[in-house]
Amino acid sequence: MIAKPTIPAPLDRPGSQIGKPVSRVDGRLKVTGGAKYAAEFNTPGLAHGYIVSSAIARGRILAIDTAKALALPGVLQVFTHENRPSLPWFDRKWKDDDAPKGSPFRPLYDATIHHALQPIALVVAESFELARYAARLIHVTYEADEHQTDLRAAKADAFTPGKDKGGFQPPPKPRGDADRALAEAEVSVDLNFSQAVEHHNPMEMHASTVIYHTDGSLTVHDKTQGPINTQTYVCNVFDLSKDSVRVISPFVGGAFGSGLRPQHQLFMAVLAATALKRSVRVELTRPQMFSFGHRPETLQRVALGAKRDGTLTAVIHEAVQETSQTENYVEVVVNWSGQQYKCDNVRLDYKLARMDTHTPLDQRAPGAAIGVPALEIAMDELAAKLGMDPLELRLKNYTEVDPNTGKPFSSKELRACFQQGAERFGWHKRSHAPRSMREGRQLVGWGMATGVWDAMQGQAVASAKLGIDGTLTVGSATADIGPGTYTAMTQIAADILGLPIEKVSFQLGDTNLPMAPLQGGSWTVSSVGSAVKAVCDRLRDKLAGLAAGLNDGPLKGLKADDLTFADGFLIAKSDPSWRLSITEVMRANDLLVLEDEARSVPYYKSQMKHALGTHSAIFAEVRVDEDLGTVQVTRVVSAVAAGRIINPKTARSQILGAVVWGIGMALEEESMIDQRLGRFMNHDFGEYHIPVNADVHDIDVIFVEEHDDIVNPLGAKGVGEIGIVGVPAAIANAIHHATGKRLCDLPITLDKILEA
Amino acid sequence: MSQPTGPAFQGHAQKQPAPPPDAMEVSLTINGSRKTLHVAPWTSLLDALRLHLDLTGTKKGCDHGQCGACTVLVDGRRINSCLTLAVMAEGRTVTTIEGLASGDALHPLQEAFVEQDAFQCGYCTPGQICSAVGLLEEGHAKSDDDIRELMSGNLCRCGAYPNIVAAIRQVMDAQPAANDGGAS
Ligand code: FES
Ligand code: FES
Numbered sequence: 001m002i003a004k005p006t007i008p009a010p011l012d013r014p015g016s017q018i019g020k021p022v023s024r025v026d027g028r029l030k031v032t033g034g035a036k037y038a039a040e041f042n043t044p045g046l047a048h049g050y051i052v053s054s055a056i057a058r059g060r061i062l063a064i065d066t067a068k069a070l071a072l073p074g075v076l077q078v079f080t081h082e083n084r085p086s087l088p089w090f091d092r093k094w095k096d097d098d099a100p101k102g103s104p105f106r107p108l109y110d111a112t113i114h115h116a117l118q119p120i121a122l123v124v125a126e127s128f129e130l131a132r133y134a135a136r137l138i139h140v141t142y143e144a145d146e147h148q149t150d151l152r153a154a155k156a157d158a159f160t161p162g163k164d165k166g167g168f169q170p171p172p173k174p175r176g177d178a179d180r181a182l183a184e185a186e187v188s189v190d191l192n193f194s195q196a197v198e199h200h201n202p203m204e205m206h207a208s209t210v211i212y213h214t215d216g217s218l219t220v221h222d223k224t225q226g227p228i229n230t231q232t233y234v235c236n237v238f239d240l241s242k243d244s245v246r247v248i249s250p251f252v253g254g255a256f257g258s259g260l261r262p263q264h265q266l267f268m269a270v271l272a273a274t275a276l277k278r279s280v281r282v283e284l285t286r287p288q289m290f291s292f293g294h295r296p297e298t299l300q301r302v303a304l305g306a307k308r309d310g311t312l313t314a315v316i317h318e319a320v321q322e323t324s325q326t327e328n329y330v331e332v333v334v335n336w337s338g339q340q341y342k343c344d345n346v347r348l349d350y351k352l353a354r355m356d357t358h359t360p361l362d363q364r365a366p367g368a369a370i371g372v373p374a375l376e377i378a379m380d381e382l383a384a385k386l387g388m389d390p391l392e393l394r395l396k397n398y399t400e401v402d403p404n405t406g407k408p409f410s411s412k413e414l415r416a417c418f419q420q421g422a423e424r425f426g427w428h429k430r431s432h433a434p435r436s437m438r439e440g441r442q443l444v445g446w447g448m449a450t451g452v453w454d455a456m457q458g459q460a461v462a463s464a465k466l467g468i469d470g471t472l473t474v475g476s477a478t479a480d481i482g483p484g485t486y487t488a489m490t491q492i493a494a495d496i497l498g499l500p501i502e503k504v505s506f507q508l509g510d511t512n513l514p515m516a517p518l519q520g521g522s523w524t525v526s527s528v529g530s531a532v533k534a535v536c537d538r539l540r541d542k543l544a545g546l547a548a549g550l551n552d553g554p555l556k557g558l559k560a561d562d563l564t565f566a567d568g569f570l571i572a573k574s575d576p577s578w579r580l581s582i583t584e585v586m587r588a589n590d591l592l593v594l595e596d597e598a599r600s601v602p603y604y605k606s607q608m609k610h611a612l613g614t615h616s617a618i619f620a621e622v623r624v625d626e627d628l629g630t631v632q633v634t635r636v637v638s639a640v641a642a643g644r645i646i647n648p649k650t651a652r653s654q655i656l657g658a659v660v661w662g663i664g665m666a667l668e669e670e671s672m673i674d675q676r677l678g679r680f681m682n683h684d685f686g687e688y689h690i691p692v693n694a695d696v697h698d699i700d701v702i703f704v705e706e707h708d709d710i711v712n713p714l715g716a717k718g719v720g721e722i723g724i725v726g727v728p729a730a731i732a733n734a735i736h737h738a739t740g741k742r743l744c745d746l747p748i749t750l751d752k753i754l755e756a
Numbered sequence: 757m758s759q760p761t762g763p764a765f766q767g768h769a770q771k772q773p774a775p776p777p778d779a780m781e782v783s784l785t786i787n788g789s790r791k792t793l794h795v796a797p798w799t800s801l802l803d804a805l806r807l808h809l810d811l812t813g814t815k816k817g818c819d820h821g822q823c824g825a826c827t828v829l830v831d832g833r834r835i836n837s838c839l840t841l842a843v844m845a846e847g848r849t850v851t852t853i854e855g856l857a858s859g860d861a862l863h864p865l866q867e868a869f870v871e872q873d874a875f876q877c878g879y880c881t882p883g884q885i886c887s888a889v890g891l892l893e894e895g896h897a898k899s900d901d902d903i904r905e906l907m908s909g910n911l912c913r914c915g916a917y918p919n920i921v922a923a924i925r926q927v928m929d930a931q932p933a934a935n936d937g938g939a940s
Pocket of ligand 2 (some may be wrong): 203299482874875876877878879880881911912914915916918
């Protein structure tokens, strides 16, 4: 059975669009093939670029022979570090909105090889097949240096990073004396974890189509989570003016973080288009999707101390993550361990180790997806040692304030998540001893875990245009990589102005629209949604003012607050028979369109006084084959507290998808490096396993009611990340319950289960 | 440390590169209309659709038969168009996602995918839907587990699988008593 979405908060008023399970407004385009992604803008005379990737992990290119490729009729050019046009020297010119501290990677800059699969040449030809063929004729001679791609070895030189990236908070100072408390604890656990590298691998491979116009201006169709980020990068690197570069990316075939930074296909396509004065497309191959940022390999230790009754007395969480030689990629891994539970003695430590790999990159719930499961697996182990129900242990140490800062949460309905999730799952029927729920050769296990993610908001601007026929167009230069931004924004706008959904359209993915931040971190509803609300509120006030000014009109003298907006009408609250349609109000004022723009800025003052976060409780059932070690995740219940849910249908899909990601993380996903070559071996979908349909069974999503006036004017916290956090732990804990084996190296593949 | 020399990344460079092949003529029926194409024999059906016919509804997710994004129906059977050369489709009937709706009326599976929210980014969706059309035609799927198994050649990185199963189930349930699919 597939559970029906749970519709949260009762509707504010009849006709309210927020909270309705509206089908995606772009659904029709997506099921008919009408939605156009970056590599799908065709234009006459389009040339095709194919990237040549480095065969070594570190060293230099001694020679690169392009003669055979260039000799083929139809090959237009081969770009390498030897013939590239002049490029900026300053790092700041290469920085994008998601760049950490350091020197961003510069494609074709010089002969130096920094990582395996580094792009070293671009072949441009009249056809895609020809470019691909010509790429194979390029002969490269390298001088290879020793490389370091082994985190266990690199960790010897690990260092403590600073606040090296926007949004990153170094761990808080230790409180109490955690090491001593651990040593003195009545019960303790001390576990080491490893997390494999994961690649984002959105289904759409990264691609950029650059349309070259006769005046030298460019239209860029890029796979990006932020059109403005793409535009800024292109302008800075190629010294172009903003007026001459327009980015249009209406659809993005998934990204999960891979589109937060401009990837090298964008650089290549713009380079070729400007140099050849032709339109050019460059699309990566699936193996080349392993040539850039990734979820970093991570080693962790979590040690917990407790009293016999389960009261936590010590929390130690240490993590070492890989970064590149040139940038300090950082993410919050350990901080949550000081926030989740009440505990007086906490020590958190986070370090980086340099390796000869591409700089890692945010991937769905960066940091939390790695760090929180480690804590939650350790909690499960502690519960097992205490002989206590794992859920009980969490409740025992529950906190209403953020112990890291002492600030109260703006809202935290995690208790309700525990209750409703446990009830839906039937948790009380769990028999606690490991291996106690077998069915024949199938070992059944039930596990649970908690998830947490920050609720964030950035500044954004939205514009709106209301026509006399009551059609509304709202826009902001955000992206929709899949969450349903088109739909959610349409609902918010329709809701405020009381319009039917069909009368409202939302535009995004275009740099001609007003500013929006990168789509990531679950903050689009919060940031862009608030801007949409702000601009629609303004139109509403304007309309009310216009109606009030109509001397012989029924709404004379009334304020916006005295009116209801519904079905295209302004209606007096005091007497609903007093009403005017939007069309009537505009016609009476000789207006054909009403336009406005508004910026939304976070409520910094009240937000500063609170901890802002989404929370979840995950319950999972696995079946482990005793002979083969195979694991099936047969049932997952995810109960989420994320404030107001704008659209329970699309929000549920986000959680479902994130649970699927959690299954991949727990059991399947692993980019394996051949240490001799310093290169990912399994760089395709045949060998890098992501969950397929047969790996996914019942997933039940609950949105618990949560009211929050502080996070943003909508009270919606966003659900893009929270769904994955905690899932790997719930599954690992269920495997422990099934088999009695405590496995801390993710992914938990069948060999590990059989060997343990 | 050794000094590897050799072609970059994949394959081995040939001594004398073969010249690019000449274009060939291919005639086929696509979404009900007859088309004649001039494509090189190394052009896949997928690239012929996307680049030569501007039918970009069919997606490229790997180009190696590993993801199903490029699924189309050839003579009613689902195939990976990236593993099919365009010239192999001579005389065949190809149906892509653009050819499933009749006018404004969506195919029941397209309808069900929207209703069940069986996608997020939508990139795998055309392949999923074409694959599901083929699946229903084959008639082997009876249970949800059958659907899961028989749809596992179509990856969805957004993880819309539960809703994909629900959408297919919805259409399956609405069909008149399914025929068993014979002995195959
Ligand atoms: S593109 Fe054909 S199977 Fe992936
Ligand atoms: S909907 Fe995005 S890959 Fe399936």
